[in-house]
Amino acid sequence: MATGNLEEAARQLPPSASRERHPVLVFLRGDQQPAAPISLEREEVLLGRALEADVRVNDVRASRLHARILAERNPETGATEYHVRDLNSTNGTFVNGHPVIDAALRDGDKLQIGDHLLRFEMLDDTEGDFQRQVHRLLAHDELTGLLTGKSFFSELRREAARAASEGQPFCVLMMDLDHFKEVNDRYGHLVGSQTIEEVGGIIARTLRVGDVAARFGSEEFAAYLSRTGDMHGLIIAEHMRRAIESHRFSATRRGSPADIEQPLNITISIGLAAFPGDARDPIELVELADMALYHAKRTGRNRVATHCDATPNAKTQESRLVATVSGSQTTPPAASDRLATEAGPDSATTTQTDRDAKNE
Numbered sequence: 001m002a003t004g005n006l007e008e009a010a011r012q013l014p015p016s017a018s019r020e021r022h023p024v025l026v027f028l029r030g031d032q033q034p035a036a037p038i039s040l041e042r043e044e045v046l047l048g049r050a051l052e053a054d055v056r057v058n059d060v061r062a063s064r065l066h067a068r069i070l071a072e073r074n075p076e077t078g079a080t081e082y083h084v085r086d087l088n089s090t091n092g093t094f095v096n097g098h099p100v101i102d103a104a105l106r107d108g109d110k111l112q113i114g115d116h117l118l119r120f121e122m123l124d125d126t127e128g129d130f131q132r133q134v135h136r137l138l139a140h141d142e143l144t145g146l147l148t149g150k151s152f153f154s155e156l157r158r159e160a161a162r163a164a165s166e167g168q169p170f171c172v173l174m175m176d177l178d179h180f181k182e183v184n185d186r187y188g189h190l191v192g193s194q195t196i197e198e199v200g201g202i203i204a205r206t207l208r209v210g211d212v213a214a215r216f217g218s219e220e221f222a223a224y225l226s227r228t229g230d231m232h233g234l235i236i237a238e239h240m241r242r243a244i245e246s247h248r249f250s251a252t253r254r255g256s257p258a259d260i261e262q263p264l265n266i267t268i269s270i271g272l273a274a275f276p277g278d279a280r281d282p283i284e285l286v287e288l289a290d291m292a293l294y295h296a297k298r299t300g301r302n303r304v305a306t307h308c309d310a311t312p313n314a315k316t317q318e319s320r321l322v323a324t325v326s327g328s329q330t331t332p333p334a335a336s337d338r339l340a341t342e343a344g345p346d347s348a349t350t351t352q353t354d355r356d357a358k359n360e
Helices: 003-011 125-139 149-166 180-187 189-206 230-246 282-298 338-343 352-359
Strands: 022-029 044-048 067-073 080-086 093-095 098-100 102-104 110-113 116-123 170-177 212-215 220-226 268-275 304-308 321-324
Touching: 080 093, 149 170, 149 212, 149 220, 149 282, 170 189, 170 230, 170 282, 180 189, 189 212, 189 220, 189 230, 220 230, 230 268, 230 304, 268 282, 282 304
Parallel strands: 268 304
Antiparallel strands: 022 116, 044 067, 067 080, 080 102, 093 098, 093 110, 110 116, 170 220, 170 268, 212 220, 304 321
């Protein structure tokens, strides 16, 4: 649904039974978009790049503690009024395009910090529920209920910042169903969609509280395992692989009049990279996990592979060692250019040979 249509639908909402309105911030631009409305119902809310900020703005042009939103009671009217106050930030705070030191906020005002744009809104309960519903629709894949790729990267950046602050590890998994094109070609896209939906459910059930998964493409998935080192991550990934391998998928569409249900064997290949051992940058972790995924594909599929550093040899100064659970080795291909679409322009590209190997 287009953004313009969503805003038009919001304007046409029926009046709330209660006219009590609540202050919120909504991200309009930036890597937190789409985000649920952020409540401002407290005396002050800190905005900035720091982990201790109440509203984190992941932007290199934002200061660690950039601005503060204050709730102040008007002694004459008794109404609560809201102000934004710049905290001597390096690049300034802007309201409706104008730099401010201290400014009152009105319903609909746009607040800019770095390249991030937020809107201050006073929402009643009906409007707030609508905004949260829109967020769920935009942030989650409709078929599986997992996060979309863009939402996953926003969560992954926050996880990397948390892990760095607390000195905790975490793992990134990149996953791809094996020979899935054959399923669509032989049984049709309705059976293919049914299978993807079931795989998404298995992945979600395998993960623990605090872990996050996403659907990246047609048959591609990603996840991060919070507070998890590489060895424990391998155990979880292998459990997920076995759960999918042993699941009884059906080549018959649900509700089909066919008398006999035809079984369908599905397997998955998984690549893993660990923070901080393999990399500290979240995008690089995804790229390394993607390289490990290619290795799993090239060495037989239906397996888990993990990335680890190696000493360059005489033949190539850019080679890396990728080890599967079984211990085989290979020089990995470049990471997928899909990452450039989801994560931004800094991610690597892949060759046609690499794409062919992954899609076979």
